[in-house]
Amino acid sequence: MARLRFITIEFVDGTTTKYSFPAPSFQSRSQETAVKQIKLESFFKDRFLVLHGEGKLVVFPFENIKSVQLSSEDEELEGITMPKHTITGAKCVT
Numbered sequence: 001m002a003r004l005r006f007i008t009i010e011f012v013d014g015t016t017t018k019y020s021f022p023a024p025s026f027q028s029r030s031q032e033t034a035v036k037q038i039k040l041e042s043f044f045k046d047r048f049l050v051l052h053g054e055g056k057l058v059v060f061p062f063e064n065i066k067s068v069q070l071s072s073e074d075e076e077l078e079g080i081t082m083p084k085h086t087i088t089g090a091k092c093v094t
Helices: 029-045
Strands: 004-011 016-022 048-053 056-061 065-070
Touching: 016 048
Parallel strands: none
Antiparallel strands: 004 016, 004 065, 048 056
16 A cells, blocks of 8 residues: 655645645655655746646645645655755744
8 A cells, every 4th residue: 555645735815725645656766866856846946736636636826825734754855955944853842
């Protein structure tokens, strides 16, 4: 059974929505790292968050999104170059 990942989207109007999706599988660690790096860079450059599933293509303009939270394990981010302003090891205390 495929592991699930989650994305929580908080909109500027205060509403939130959460989606689950299968964690992708890769043939090699280097392929996984390269694909994740490209997707991360694309995520920061694009104007829309696009989800596909359940027979639907859902497009959210980033102008309507306050925050996005993606689930990930630390080891899944090894080898990925994060933006220079990324704070690592953060824990929510509220």
